[in-house]
Amino acid sequence: MMDNKTFDYINLQSGEELKEKVLENVKSNISFKGSNLWILVCAIVIASVGLNVNSTAVIIGAMLISPLMGPIVGAGFALAIYDFELLKKSGFNLLIATFASLLVASIYFYISPFKVAQSELLARTSPNIYDVLIAFFGGLVGVIALTRVEKGNPIPGVAIATALMPPLCTAGYGLATGSSSYFFGAIYLYLINCFFICISTFFIAKYLKYDPIKTLNKKFEKQIHYGISLLILVMVVPSFYLAYNLLQKQKYNQKVEQFIADEFTNKSYTLIYKRTKFNTIPKTIELAFLTKKFSESETKLLNKRLLEFGINNTVLEIIENNKELKGEILNEINGQNKTLNEKDILIDNLQQELNDYKITDIETLKEIAILFPELKNVSFGKHQFSTKTDSIKVKTVILYQTDNKIKVDIEKIKSWLSQKLHTKEIVLVKNI
Numbered sequence: 001m002m003d004n005k006t007f008d009y010i011n012l013q014s015g016e017e018l019k020e021k022v023l024e025n026v027k028s029n030i031s032f033k034g035s036n037l038w039i040l041v042c043a044i045v046i047a048s049v050g051l052n053v054n055s056t057a058v059i060i061g062a063m064l065i066s067p068l069m070g071p072i073v074g075a076g077f078a079l080a081i082y083d084f085e086l087l088k089k090s091g092f093n094l095l096i097a098t099f100a101s102l103l104v105a106s107i108y109f110y111i112s113p114f115k116v117a118q119s120e121l122l123a124r125t126s127p128n129i130y131d132v133l134i135a136f137f138g139g140l141v142g143v144i145a146l147t148r149v150e151k152g153n154p155i156p157g158v159a160i161a162t163a164l165m166p167p168l169c170t171a172g173y174g175l176a177t178g179s180s181s182y183f184f185g186a187i188y189l190y191l192i193n194c195f196f197i198c199i200s201t202f203f204i205a206k207y208l209k210y211d212p213i214k215t216l217n218k219k220f221e222k223q224i225h226y227g228i229s230l231l232i233l234v235m236v237v238p239s240f241y242l243a244y245n246l247l248q249k250q251k252y253n254q255k256v257e258q259f260i261a262d263e264f265t266n267k268s269y270t271l272i273y274k275r276t277k278f279n280t281i282p283k284t285i286e287l288a289f290l291t292k293k294f295s296e297s298e299t300k301l302l303n304k305r306l307l308e309f310g311i312n313n314t315v316l317e318i319i320e321n322n323k324e325l326k327g328e329i330l331n332e333i334n335g336q337n338k339t340l341n342e343k344d345i346l347i348d349n350l351q352q353e354l355n356d357y358k359i360t361d362i363e364t365l366k367e368i369a370i371l372f373p374e375l376k377n378v379s380f381g382k383h384q385f386s387t388k389t390d391s392i393k394v395k396t397v398i399l400y401q402t403d404n405k406i407k408v409d410i411e412k413i414k415s416w417l418s419q420k421l422h423t424k425e426i427v428l429v430k431n432i
Contacts, residue, residue: 012208017149019210025146026077027086029070032093036067037100043067044101047165048108048172051121059166068097068164069142072194076143076201079232082212084224087231094194098168105172121170121182127189128253129246134163135193139200147208164193192242202232249278252311256285259309263302264289273319281313288319364420371416374408375400377431395425402430 032040043066050058071094078087167190174183212225256276264271264287273288285306294302303316368378380398398417402408414426 012144012147012204015148015150016208017147019208022147023077023081023210026070026074027089029067030074030086030090030093032067032071032096032100036070037096039065039067040097040100041104043165044104044169044172045108048105048112048169051166051169051173052109052112052114054121063163063165066165068101068168069197071097072164072197073139073143073146073201076139076198077205077210079198079202079228080205081210082225082228084228087228098190101165101168102172102175105169106175109173109176121166121173126185127192127246129243129250131189131192132196132243132246135196136200139197140204142197143201143204147204164190167193195242252278252283255309255311259306259311260287262309263305283314284317285311285314286317286319293320294318364417367420372408372413374402374406375413376403377401393425395427396421396423398426398428399431400428 029036043062046065047059047062050056050062071090074090075087075094077083078090167186170186171183171190174180174186253276260271260274269292270290271287272290273286275286277284277286299316299318302318306312306314306316365378365380368375378398378400380396382394383397384394396417398413410428413428417426418424
């Protein structure tokens with residue numbers, strides 16, 4: 001059994017503030033009018049500037065002064081003590097805070113001349129299981145700190161960890177730029193944070209045994225209890241289902257990244273496009289490479305390799321690097337933290353064209369020197385020739401020097417080069 005001394009170390013009742021005082025403090029931080037609304041607006045502008053200039057320090061400063069956690073914590077306490085009025089007030093003020101934040105952030109990003117999505121902004125568009133863990137445990141710390149006589153340092157840390165401000169600002173950026181993926185991704189993250197902070201608050205309030213409110217109308221009190229109990233069920237069950245789905249998605253992404261690293265990155269294939277479609281049946285992984293081409297048999301083999309990495313119900317599609325793909329690649333890059341841009345695609349197209357006219361077969365040059373010693377200073381490359389029909393034909397041109405006294409068997413050399421270079425379009429030119 002646990003002795004009293006050991007129990008004191010983990011006892012949350014130790015150092016607890018009076019419950020009446022805690023609830024009074026919670027209720028006073030719910031309202032968004034007057035100074036609280038002004039502070040919120042200022043915090044939103046600061047956070048938007050931080051996201052705009054990609055400054056982590058500025059974003060942290062905005063989170064420290066933001067009063068957004070007030071109504072969320074209030075909702076958690078309201079659920080725990082069956083206080084319908086407190087729940088209604090918390091929900092209403094949270095809606096006001098949310099809409100005010102979205103409006104201010106949208107206006108800022110609309111008038112801002114700098115609309116490039118930086119890494120700090122992009123990080124708030126794709127929620128994962130870690131965001132759930134941060135929100136839940138950050139909420140636990142915040143509520144525990146609120147119920148202490150001595151508040152200490154956790155509250156500022158919770159404001160930073162739970163990060164309610166940046167997703168709202170990112171959603172405002174999505175509205176200002178007309179990007180639905182940014183807006184819905186950021187709002188999704190914001191809602192995850194709100195839900196799990198609220199749930200962690202509910203659990204701590206229940207654990208500390210905050211008394212449910214009493215009313216004179218017992219029938220109405222019973223209806224409130226049933227209504228809020230149903231609301232708790234509606235919040236908790238989907239939230240944990242959401243957390244489970246995000247966990248499965250995180251595991252899936254890790255397997256995909258390991259597959260890409262082992263099969264492509266470690267073999268020095270330059271990946272320029274990657275997209276995973278989770279909403280299709282089966283799931284789809286689309287990849288495109290800078291220069292590497294895959295045959296149909298190679299693609300089938302790679303699809304079989306997916307199963308070895310535990311990636312089930314998934315199809316791998318290799319997209320050839322062509323001009324139609326260029327626009328899609330650039331759009332994908334705009335939604336992710338990539339450095340590839342239009343210039344890189346243009347360089348690759350030029351490189352492809354150069355490869356069509358360049359021969360780097362050093363072994364052939366060495367063999368020519370051995371088999372045809374009468375040829376000196378041999379060089380070759382591909383050139384365009386116009387024809388009588390105004391079409392363009394590409395031929396391999398061989399430049400050589402030789403002693404005028406030595407007879408050169410041109411047809412024999414052409415025949416050998418045709419077999420070696422796999423082309424009949426060969427022209428030998430004596431370089432004087």
